[in-house]
Amino acid sequence: MKKSVIYPGSFDPLTNGHINIIKRAANSFDEVVVAVAINSSKSSIMNIDQRVKVIKKIFRNNKKIKVDKFKGLLVRFAKKKKIKTILRGMRTVQDFEYELQMATSNNKLDSTIETIFMVADANYAHISSSLIKDIIKLGGSAKEFIPKAVEIELKKILNKDK
Numbered sequence: 001m002k003k004s005v006i007y008p009g010s011f012d013p014l015t016n017g018h019i020n021i022i023k024r025a026a027n028s029f030d031e032v033v034v035a036v037a038i039n040s041s042k043s044s045i046m047n048i049d050q051r052v053k054v055i056k057k058i059f060r061n062n063k064k065i066k067v068d069k070f071k072g073l074l075v076r077f078a079k080k081k082k083i084k085t086i087l088r089g090m091r092t093v094q095d096f097e098y099e100l101q102m103a104t105s106n107n108k109l110d111s112t113i114e115t116i117f118m119v120a121d122a123n124y125a126h127i128s129s130s131l132i133k134d135i136i137k138l139g140g141s142a143k144e145f146i147p148k149a150v151e152i153e154l155k156k157i158l159n160k161d162k
């Protein structure tokens with residue numbers, strides 16, 4: 001049977017840390033579904049289509065990695081996809097509390113779903129999308145934290161807003 005995992009997130013924007021987790025997950029699973037959340041409550045820098053498009057572009061040559069978007073409960077999306085495992089990256093102890101709450105809530109919502117964690121590579125443990133978003137919004141360069149394709153997409157978005 002095919003071993004699949006869902007890697008959900010806002011990915012606003014996708015960082016080098018996310019890429020590291022996705023690639024490592026693809027070494028352990030037959031299929032990694034990167035699930036981009038349609039989250040209207042967050043003030044996003046990239047809209048859902050821009051996020052999905054750029055992630056698809058980055059992984060276009062890796063057949064194991066699929067990109068999809070979802071709205072509403074993650075466990076419902078997992079059920080629809082017939083995938084029982086959710087993967088989250090864990091960077092610091094600060095992540096732990098939030099991740100614990102999320103994993104427990106998801107398991108209460110659907111006890112057939114398990115969340116597993118991958119510890120962030122030390123080179124990326126300090127990177128977060130919100131930090132990057134701040135840097136970009138304040139006119140700084142986030143170059144070293146994001147892939148080239150994301151940088152290009154962000155430049156286009158920011159230039160349009162000018």
Ligand code: PNS
Pocket residue numbers: 008009010011037072073074075101102105106
């Ligand atoms: O990258 P993020 O913002 O930390 O990802 C959070 C995400 C999108 C995985 C989480 O907010 C989520 O699963 N949202 C979907 C709504 C849901 O299922 N909520 C209940 C689980 S706590």
